Amino acid sequence: MEMPVPNTAVLSKKAAVVRRLSEVLPSDAVIHEEREVKAYECDALTAYKCPPLAAVLPSTTEQVAAVLKICHEENVPVVPRGSGTSLAGGALPTADCVILGVSRMNEVLETNYDDRYVRVQSGRTNLSVTGAVEENEFFYAPDPSSQLACAIAGNIAMNSGGAHCLKYGVTTNNLMGVKMVTMEGEILEIGGAHLDAAGLDLLGLICGSEGQLGVVTEATLRILRKPEGARPVLVAFNDNEVAGACVADIIKAGVLPVAIEFMDRLCIETTENFAQAGYPDCNALLIIEVEGSDAEIDMQLDLIAKIAAKHDPIEVRQSKSAEESAAIWLGRKSAFGAIGQISDYMCLDGTIPVSALPQVLGRIGELSEQYGLQVGNVFHAGDGNMHPLILYNANKDGDLELCEQMGADILRLCVEVGGCLTGEHGVGIEKRDLMVDQYAPDDLDIQMSVKDVFDPKWLLNPAKVFPLASSDARRVSSIAAE
């Protein structure tokens, strides 16, 4: 993709904007030196890079409001940033933008065990939310792989999930309220520590909106009581599609494990070489984890074993100790790192109805042959959230483009079987032009009109989520209309 580059007008505007921002923020919270802003040139989708005009690191909601008001007045785009772990380019700057980082806003503001919620500033990392309540035996459920680093702000922007979201839902199911600042600097309070919303439910709209509607500065999060225990079982199969069918049968039977994770032969072998988890020699495996008291765990695992037995597994490995449980999870948790050791890869994120797993896995195999690119499949199978890893060689001309084409084909396949372009990574810049495969023009137009309400000048997180073809026109006309 082409990135806008700084021109003279941009550079002369920079001085004015930085001066105004410095009037409302401490000096160490406004970053504008060229070598310093480079730290914000990309997120975890490192194929795309562009240093911003400046970056700011406010500490309060009021400072965020002051920054947005200035940028709105100056017509400067703003890219909100949590911890920069987006895999879809959600926090990628444009050359004329101010990065608004919430990392200094990481306080716990309120903890309420009676009503089971915690209120935090949005820059707090996912894992440290659980950290703040675990000595009282509570936890925050959504657990993206990046949970050590990723911020709640980013989790809300992308409606993040994780391995254990099959039972507890994704971010939207665990978010009770937010404080959000609009591009014009208005501070909104949306939702709270209660069941429902009166009037329009803006909270559901804001969760997953990828920084298009406002900057979330505080979040009220549902916390849950830790279960008594948890135990995984590993089931190995000779065939990807049979493993997929087994997942569909478990879900259909109404069992609700905490997680059902899938790995194919490429991932299993690569992981074994890397982490030596002792996985069986097989073409596909499932790791299924259940929770509860010992008796509840036994009951659920018995039922799962019975369902698995109907699919001719080559091994059903029950865990009999904490060590055995850790060994079962070791390979899965090492999978992305292991693949990264052997190749560059692109990690996709599509969601499909669970019953389509066998069909989609089969078709991905065919596409892999057709494009001549290897694909590793390792994903949250229980809720149909696929993460195919397409292997490519970044040093080989045209390989990235080939990989992107194949990725687009796989995501279109997800939509074709009744699924969705994204499960938890978001659209970002990565999938913006595929939105036309998911949505009819009327559907997209309504979404963009909702953005108009919150951000009439289209300054927030520019050039993302919506296809450039339609959204660019919108952006230009609204600025021209001033």
Add this chain to the structure above:
Amino acid sequence: MEMPVPNTAVLSKKAAVVRRLSEVLPSDAVIHEEREVKAYECDALTAYKCPPLAAVLPSTTEQVAAVLKICHEENVPVVPRGSGTSLAGGALPTADCVILGVSRMNEVLETNYDDRYVRVQSGRTNLSVTGAVEENEFFYAPDPSSQLACAIAGNIAMNSGGAHCLKYGVTTNNLMGVKMVTMEGEILEIGGAHLDAAGLDLLGLICGSEGQLGVVTEATLRILRKPEGARPVLVAFNDNEVAGACVADIIKAGVLPVAIEFMDRLCIETTENFAQAGYPDCNALLIIEVEGSDAEIDMQLDLIAKIAAKHDPIEVRQSKSAEESAAIWLGRKSAFGAIGQISDYMCLDGTIPVSALPQVLGRIGELSEQYGLQVGNVFHAGDGNMHPLILYNANKDGDLELCEQMGADILRLCVEVGGCLTGEHGVGIEKRDLMVDQYAPDDLDIQMSVKDVFDPKWLLNPAKVFPLASSDARRVSSIAAE
């Protein structure tokens, strides 16, 4: 409240509109005779009545689109109507409106047990959704008291809950997708049989939007496997507030019953006289139901009994048979009917953080003395969804107004303790002017601006949800701007 009455302009417009509607609908689907439209003059909030200009009963999404297009062109307001069971006046007509009833659209369009969903036309009644899948041991979870009559369209409009929603969530947690027609006649497809939405999550916005954004004609609903069994326990207390504290402790302990229902002395005694359920002589009782296999049920009930024991219950009545379970539920299920036998009443619907139950119950008692009106408390305590029933005499001058004032005080109290004006009945006309107690002007303005996007002329379900003071001006100016 004052209702607009038909004037000459309205009557002359009526003939033109009816003629155009008759061109796109079968003749038996356009109702315009005075004595016939009277059937649509109110919903279950019968204190307010107003016959509409006409009523239409389309059978397809395309017919709905044609009706809305005509009404949009003619500037005729449209009030969508499910089964007319709204307790907040959500389907109350205005004199110049067309009622758009979806009752003829009640087909099951698709059933998919592998992916656990059913797709229905929105006029299908709640209970008959379960009816369509129960022979395969599945069910649809949200269960409003009116489930025999109420339509899925109304459930979506109000984000309906029910006694068993503590475990399974309310409508928004069980709705996967909709087909919706905007006031301008555009047909939108939102969501589907997959985990997440790409771009803005309009589905969450539409659920609970009370017919302000469009007319939902089809819904994709999550269905769940029926549990092996379920069993209630009845716990009786000497004191309302102690019962409230026991609920808070159960929730805090992380047990997740399917339902925790609360009844106070007025409700218990009235119900006993009416239904002879054999309830103990006590000031407050809880009915707590848990689900699962026999072993799971025993485990959960043991834990609940231990928690209850700490609150000095005067009786803990375990069920040992299906008959005993039915007897425990009999009184609760008869409560509204029993109160209706002895008095007129207004049923409120506020939601509070569970830990505020004791405080709010105490304050409701004080308000009852202050206003000189009796209050019965019977509600879904587990998720803090209160339904105080204020008793009044419809034949006594000023009693309804006094009751409404007291109701407003109770709902303001709910907001004050961190709760919300509504749990499942919606705002409708009943609470529109209380919205200013829940929301700051900026918050309300953003909600109204989102309505602007979907319904720029403010023709859909007029004079509801938003305070008249702000929304009326909006409506006038948008029509004047044509």
